[in-house]
Amino acid sequence: MKEQSGKILDQLLQHIGLTFISLLIAVIIGVPLGIFIARNKRFSAPVLGLTGILQTIPSIALLGFMIPLLGIGPVPAIVALFLYALLPIVRNTFTGITGVDATVIESARGMGMNSGQILRKVELPLSMPVILAGIRTATVINVGVATLASYIGAGGLGEFIFGGIALNNTNMILAGAIPAALLAITFDFILSKIQKMDLRKLKSGFWLLPVCMVFLSSFYLLPDFYRSKMLAGFTPEFMGRKDGYLGLKNVYKLNIRTVVISDAVMYKAAYEKKLDVISGYSTDGRLKAFNLITLKDDKGIFPPYYAAPVIRKDILRKFPELENVMNQLAGHINDSIMTELNYRVDYLKQSPEKVAKDFLVEQSLYKEPVNGNEGTIRIGSKIFGEQYILAAMYSMLIKGNSGLNVETKTGLGGTKICFDALTNDQIDMYPEYTGTGLLVILQTPDSIVEKLGSNEQDVYNYVRKAFLEKYNLDWLKPIGFNNAYALMMRKSQAEKLGIKSISDLRNYLNKK
Amino acid sequence: MISLNNVVKKFGNTIAVDDISFNVSEGENMVLLGTSGCGKTTTLRMINRLIEASSGSISVAGENIKDISPEDLRKNIGYVLQYNGLFPHYTIAENIAIVPELLKWPKQKIKNRTLDLVEQLHLSSNFLSLYPHQLSGGQQQRVGLARALAADPPVLLMDEPFGALDAITRSSVTKEFSTLQALKNKTIVLVTHDIQEAFEMGDTILLMDKGKIVQKGRPVDLLFHPQNNFVVDFFSSKKMQLELNAVLLKDIWYGLPALQRRVLENTIETDENKSLWEALEILNVKKDTSLLIKDSSSGETRFAGYDSLFAGLEAIKQFSHE
Numbered sequence: 001m002k003e004q005s006g007k008i009l010d011q012l013l014q015h016i017g018l019t020f021i022s023l024l025i026a027v028i029i030g031v032p033l034g035i036f037i038a039r040n041k042r043f044s045a046p047v048l049g050l051t052g053i054l055q056t057i058p059s060i061a062l063l064g065f066m067i068p069l070l071g072i073g074p075v076p077a078i079v080a081l082f083l084y085a086l087l088p089i090v091r092n093t094f095t096g097i098t099g100v101d102a103t104v105i106e107s108a109r110g111m112g113m114n115s116g117q118i119l120r121k122v123e124l125p126l127s128m129p130v131i132l133a134g135i136r137t138a139t140v141i142n143v144g145v146a147t148l149a150s151y152i153g154a155g156g157l158g159e160f161i162f163g164g165i166a167l168n169n170t171n172m173i174l175a176g177a178i179p180a181a182l183l184a185i186t187f188d189f190i191l192s193k194i195q196k197m198d199l200r201k202l203k204s205g206f207w208l209l210p211v212c213m214v215f216l217s218s219f220y221l222l223p224d225f226y227r228s229k230m231l232a233g234f235t236p237e238f239m240g241r242k243d244g245y246l247g248l249k250n251v252y253k254l255n256i257r258t259v260v261i262s263d264a265v266m267y268k269a270a271y272e273k274k275l276d277v278i279s280g281y282s283t284d285g286r287l288k289a290f291n292l293i294t295l296k297d298d299k300g301i302f303p304p305y306y307a308a309p310v311i312r313k314d315i316l317r318k319f320p321e322l323e324n325v326m327n328q329l330a331g332h333i334n335d336s337i338m339t340e341l342n343y344r345v346d347y348l349k350q351s352p353e354k355v356a357k358d359f360l361v362e363q364s365l366y367k368e369p370v371n372g373n374e375g376t377i378r379i380g381s382k383i384f385g386e387q388y389i390l391a392a393m394y395s396m397l398i399k400g401n402s403g404l405n406v407e408t409k410t411g412l413g414g415t416k417i418c419f420d421a422l423t424n425d426q427i428d429m430y431p432e433y434t435g436t437g438l439l440v441i442l443q444t445p446d447s448i449v450e451k452l453g454s455n456e457q458d459v460y461n462y463v464r465k466a467f468l469e470k471y472n473l474d475w476l477k478p479i480g481f482n483n484a485y486a487l488m489m490r491k492s493q494a495e496k497l498g499i500k501s502i503s504d505l506r507n508y509l510n511k512k
Numbered sequence: 513m514i515s516l517n518n519v520v521k522k523f524g525n526t527i528a529v530d531d532i533s534f535n536v537s538e539g540e541n542m543v544l545l546g547t548s549g550c551g552k553t554t555t556l557r558m559i560n561r562l563i564e565a566s567s568g569s570i571s572v573a574g575e576n577i578k579d580i581s582p583e584d585l586r587k588n589i590g591y592v593l594q595y596n597g598l599f600p601h602y603t604i605a606e607n608i609a610i611v612p613e614l615l616k617w618p619k620q621k622i623k624n625r626t627l628d629l630v631e632q633l634h635l636s637s638n639f640l641s642l643y644p645h646q647l648s649g650g651q652q653q654r655v656g657l658a659r660a661l662a663a664d665p666p667v668l669l670m671d672e673p674f675g676a677l678d679a680i681t682r683s684s685v686t687k688e689f690s691t692l693q694a695l696k697n698k699t700i701v702l703v704t705h706d707i708q709e710a711f712e713m714g715d716t717i718l719l720m721d722k723g724k725i726v727q728k729g730r731p732v733d734l735l736f737h738p739q740n741n742f743v744v745d746f747f748s749s750k751k752m753q754l755e756l757n758a759v760l761l762k763d764i765w766y767g768l769p770a771l772q773r774r775v776l777e778n779t780i781e782t783d784e785n786k787s788l789w790e791a792l793e794i795l796n797v798k799k800d801t802s803l804l805i806k807d808s809s810s811g812e813t814r815f816a817g818y819d820s821l822f823a824g825l826e827a828i829k830q831f832s833h834e
Contacts (some may be wrong), residue, residue, distance in 0.1 A: 101600075108597075111586060112584065112586035113614065
């Protein structure tokens with residue numbers, strides 16, 4: 001809990017920093033732009049239109065657009081936030097200035113003031129309340145959108161929010177959401193006070209506002225002060241799991257600076273040297289695509305995740321031939337083969353069905369569909385390539401070796417959804433992993449988990465027995481590969497530093 | 513002092529000001545009079561280059577206004593608007609100080625000048641730290657005038673300066689205006705559509721219509737020697753009031769009796785420069801009063817009552833038709 005409170009402070013400071021850096025840039029560019037279109041009205045429609053369109057782009061999409069251009073981290077986040085803050089600032093500056101009483105402007109001209117003097121002495125002071133309202137709006141928007149910055153590894157309170165969502169931990173979500181909301185309310189309040197201040201007195205204290213903004217922007221750098229040599233990027237789910245980041249800290253005593261980042265971007269980020277270490281799955285095709293290697297889990301904190309189909313016992317009883325058909329696949333796929341198959345789907349963009357068929361053909365397991373009508377087997381799968389491939393393989397095996405028909409219900413989002421579908425008789429089987437069964441589904445107590453250790457057979461036997469007893473579900477023979485959590489690094493960097501295992505990594509980091 | 517030669521202003525295809533020429537002598541009060549759209553305001557605003565003339569030339573104090581920057585020109589010309597245009601975020605003192613500060617006057621000089629003007633325009637010095645919205649309409653207009661006079665410009669341009677005031681305030685302010693010391697030596701060009709106002713404030717009237725000058729002259733000239741039907745029609749409403757305002761006691765001097773008709777209780781003394789209207793107002797104060805008019809230069813005296821005043825007016829009118 002103590003370490004978490006330190007984390008909250010980090011995230012809070014990063015959040016404030018992100019919000020204000022982008023706000024500062026938006027004001028520096030937006031206010032002059034607003035003045036420009038107020039003077040040259042023919043540009044007002046296109047400029048306001050463009051900034052308006054920027055606002056309508058969903059924030060996540062905008063962040064996504066930034067990645068190929070600017071990579072990950074604070075820079076794309078700040079650029080996206082800046083674009084978002086532009087509309088309220090530009091529009092309000094424009095509205096404020098064009099709204100200044102025309103008679104006052106005319107009298108100022110008539111007295112001999114030039115444009116610059118009119119701007120400084122008349123237009124800006126009189127439009128200041130409206131401009132400040134725009135800055136206020138932009139601030140509140142930015143505090144909100146900045147929660148998404150963690151999606152691309154820029155830090156901020158979003159880390160807790162997304163982590164909490166991934167781990168179904170409400171406290172964690174609130175730990176991120178409540179400070180963010182408070183931040184928005186506080187800044188809005190402070191700015192409303194400034195807005196109401198007598199603008200006459202504001203004349204002298206005016207420099208205070210930019211100074212404050214620069215000061216708050218610098219907050220972003222504070223957490224950097226205790227940098228470590230390397231930067232790790234972990235998914236929100238990994239951060240909160242005992243067999244994830246927490247295990248790294250407790251068992252390996254690994255001390256590395258982490259950013260939370262989404263699975264979608266992290267591999268590329270490691271490839272592009274924006275991250276040095278990432279979490280991932282040991283059969284992920286992107287390992288091959290981005291030239292990464294997995295580090296050996298020498299202390300065994302990642303339990304085995306042997307893949308095997310989990311199937312309803314009553315279906316096995318109904319169609320006993322199924323067991324032999326499905327076990328045909330057992331032992332045919334090892335880690336590197338699965339990685340290669342995943343690579344074809346994730347990176348070469350081949351369809352899972354094609355990859356499955358090609359493999360079965362190559363292994364002489366493929367048979368043309370019998371097209372029987374003796375019954376239908378419903379196969380489920382989770383939402384990633386490997387699952388789609390396995391589901392397709394099983395589907396083809398069943399159709400080719402029996403008179404049964406197959407219906408696939410793929411893309412069920414997450415372990416819980418898949419498992420619930422199975423127990424509720426909405427699907428008959430899906431490919432699961434022993435480690436997931438042990439930790440996530442059975443929620444086995446620590447003492448038993450430790451006893452089982454990383455012995456694959458022990459874990460398999462345990463989960464098989466427990467599933468039969470509790471859920472009337474059976475585990476068929478393991479397919480042959482272990483899709484466990486792993487830490488990964490760029491092959492070139494790992495070889496250069498002589499890092500082969502997680503302990504090696506820790507030793508390297510602790511060296512002064 | 514101010515000279516316009518063949519000035520034309522076109523907005524697109526519309527001719528707003530159609531080849532006008534006139535001069536304003538130093539110290540003269542000229543009123544541009546006409547209905548909406550006649551081009552009077554456009555003409556005024558060409559003098560300080562808020563609008564640039566399409567063709568023709570304008571000079572102020574002998575210098576062509578195009579030869580100096582508009583900003584420098586305007587700092588030397590006072591400009592009063594209908595809705596005063598006071599800076600809402602400046603105090604009264606700061607408002608008045610605007611042009612002197614643009615001219616970089618020393619602070620003490622500005623302060624003294626401000627206090628001086630405030631007194632001359634009958635404003636309380638307590639107002640100096642207040643903001644415009646805290647003053648009444650009439651007070652705001654005085655501040656607008658003070659602001660225009662702050663740097664002591666030789667020329668003053670006024671665009672319907674009393675148009676936004678209510679009728680009661682307007683009549684008292686207009687009266688006061690003609691007596692203000694601060695305006696005595698200024699060359700003033702004033703735009704209005706109000707005939708009454710024009711007659712009270714102007715030495716010379718420039719009657720305009722559709723961008724052209726219809727007639728130029730003193731109020732009495734326009735009333736009694738109209739050049740065309742337009743002029744006749746323009747002054748046809750409230751004609752009697754206008755005539756009484758335009759004709760001064762000195763204009764009917766020789767028709768007035770040198771001796772009192774009856775020995776009455778009340779005689780009020782006045783001078784020959786009052787208008788017949790003012791004379792009637794004085795007579796109206798008490799019953800059975802007559803006026804003793806003393807010529808300020810020659811010292812001669814005449815008497816006047818209601819009858820003699822109207823008789824004098826009739827004589828003037830008859831004379832003008834011959």
